Amino acid sequence: MTKQQLFAQIQKKKSFLCVGLDTDIKKIPEHLLEKEDPVYAFNKEIIDKTAPYCVAYKPNLAFYESQGVTGWLAFEKTVAYIRQRYPDQFVIADAKRGDIGNTSEMYARTFFETARVDAVTVAPYMGEDSVTPFLNYNGKWVILLLLTSNKGSLDFQFVQDQNGERLFEKVLRRSQAWASEDQMMYVVGATQGKLFEEVRKLAPDHFFLVPGVGAQGGSLEEVCRYGMNTACGLLVNSSRSIIYADSTETFAEAAGKEARKLQVEMAEMLERFL
Numbered sequence: 001m002t003k004q005q006l007f008a009q010i011q012k013k014k015s016f017l018c019v020g021l022d023t024d025i026k027k028i029p030e031h032l033l034e035k036e037d038p039v040y041a042f043n044k045e046i047i048d049k050t051a052p053y054c055v056a057y058k059p060n061l062a063f064y065e066s067q068g069v070t071g072w073l074a075f076e077k078t079v080a081y082i083r084q085r086y087p088d089q090f091v092i093a094d095a096k097r098g099d100i101g102n103t104s105e106m107y108a109r110t111f112f113e114t115a116r117v118d119a120v121t122v123a124p125y126m127g128e129d130s131v132t133p134f135l136n137y138n139g140k141w142v143i144l145l146l147l148t149s150n151k152g153s154l155d156f157q158f159v160q161d162q163n164g165e166r167l168f169e170k171v172l173r174r175s176q177a178w179a180s181e182d183q184m185m186y187v188v189g190a191t192q193g194k195l196f197e198e199v200r201k202l203a204p205d206h207f208f209l210v211p212g213v214g215a216q217g218g219s220l221e222e223v224c225r226y227g228m229n230t231a232c233g234l235l236v237n238s239s240r241s242i243i244y245a246d247s248t249e250t251f252a253e254a255a256g257k258e259a260r261k262l263q264v265e266m267a268e269m270l271e272r273f274l
């Protein structure tokens with residue numbers, strides 16, 4: 001999917017919501033545990049009820065890989081289900097990969113050829129040759145971890161060099177030479193608030209994947225005020241607050257309602273800030 005196609009979906013749906021499929025077998029409603037693949041059964045219902053209100057899905061690989069082969073199959077089936085039923089949705093594998101070149105090539109093959117997602121999250125710590133193998137796929141995206149939403153983001157991401165340049169600024173400046181804004185996005189946590197203004201100045205045209213709205217308490221208004229650009233430039237993720245809105249048989253309806261609430265807020269933000 002191109003940047004223009006993604007923006008077209010955002011305009012059509014008046015939404016830049018990404019639903020996070022962080023499906024924990026221990027948290028899914030009991031009645032689904034009788035199914036052959038409970039995680040997949042849960043995801044399908046969540047997807048059917050939230051698809052009208054979002055433009056992207058983000059399965060986080062930790063939740064699938066923790067279940068071994070069964071979990072990986074649930075992940076692949078979930079991606080295939082979205083592809084088949086909702087082909088306009090942007091699918092992100094939140095895998096946070098990156099390694100020496102030949103290993104990154106295998107990661108890229110895993111996510112872009114085997115699982116056929118649109119984008120994969122990549123850690124920049126190992127540098128350019130750990131990222132470029134993911135960029136050899138036309139129409140596929142790298143989403144580089146830049147300013148994360150957690151407390152630990154303070155440990156390294158703000159460390160300054162002798163010229164006062166902070167690590168996240170260095171990552172942003174250097175990585176923009178590796179790919180254009182048609183192939184690279186950045187993770188910027190919603191909890192970073194006003195810093196969006198600075199990051200947006202340094203990357204005016206890139207999309208940001210923004211986790212941290214919902215369970216982590218980030219402000220959607222602040223993200224939009226400081227982070228939106230003329231093509232929206234934001235994919236805001238929420239996982240737990242949507243998929244675990246209710247733990248009974250009506251879980252999917254409740255997820256749909258939460259997604260709809262966020263979509264309504266997003267429509268208002270697009271009116272105000274686009």
Ligand SMILES: O=c1ccn([C@@H]2O[C@H](COP(=O)(O)O)[C@@H](O)[C@H]2O)c(=O)[nH]1
Nearest residue numbers: 060148149189211214215216238239240
């Ligand atoms: O900086 C980051 C990078 C990734 N994440 C991931 O996003 C979701 C957030 O889930 P919530 O339940 O909405 O808090 C989850 O998969 C994280 O691993 C992040 O939160 N922050």
